[in-house]
Amino acid sequence: MTSLFSQEGLTGLIFLVLLGITGSGALVAVTAGRLIRSVAGLLLCLIGVAGIYYFLNSPFVALMQLLIYVGAVGVVIAFAVMLADPNPDKQPARGRNPLMGGLGFLTSGAVFAGLAFLGASTAWKRHMGPPTDSGMAAIGKSLLTTYSMVFELISIVLLVAIIGSLVLARAGREKI
Amino acid sequence: MTLLTLHTILTTYLVLGAFLLAIGLYGMFAQRTLIGMLISAELMLAGASVNFMAFNRFLAADPTVGQIFTLFIMGIAAAEAAIALSIVLAVYRNYRSIDTEDVTDLHG
Structure with a gap:
């Protein structure tokens, strides 16, 4: 203790x-x-x-x-x-179907119970061997070597997301 | 295993990840607005990230993999939030409401 x-x-x-x-x-x-x-x-x-x-x-x-x-x-x-x-x-005035709340509670409770039970009851295999470096330098090194392709791809994804959200937010502007 | 040594065992983190995922799922059902559903999606992503980081800390052979995966999840979640919020703004312009019950043009 x-x-x-x-x-x-x-x-x-x-x-x-x-x-x-x-x-x-x-x-x-x-x-x-x-x-x-x-x-x-x-x-x-x-x-x-x-x-x-x-x-x-x-x-x-x-x-x-x-x-x-x-x-x-x-x-x-x-x-x-x-x-x-x-x-x-005015939001609280309009209630949603109460069945939805109950069903959602049941579903998420079942998901939580199942996942927590699985996580607690599985015998996870620990990694045996010497511990390797996990500091900031190691992260930077593997970002620029092993994962450099993904690193570049995610910048393209972010660029497309920025342009897409600008286009989406502009559409229908004249209606205000 | 006492309450004060909970942070040294893998199961705590797995249960926390499952809790965040389940509560995000509940929020998807219970929230009535589009922004509320986006918040629930962020909670579910946080649960997944906690799981990745826990496995990375306790089980992985190379402890940078999970951290990099979590960083990519953050990037994808930022892009998702930007797109979803501009969709919310576009919906608000057209319907003057972000309530999911009001966007019913295809209701039949």
């Missing part, structure tokens, strides 16, 4: 806090009545996931998560909410 006030204990406590942040953020994101609150919940959840990445030995991916997701994607979604959320006050 680890003591709470040792180094390992505090590390475990921080991990538990991060788990709580992630879970509660995800819950807020899907259950909030107003759209801007679910955006805030999503951002909270993604900050928690960035901390989880830090625990998984990859500070670079954690920083990228903060930059790309929490910074860029969060701001973009918040902008879209500001541009396209007509009158949030």
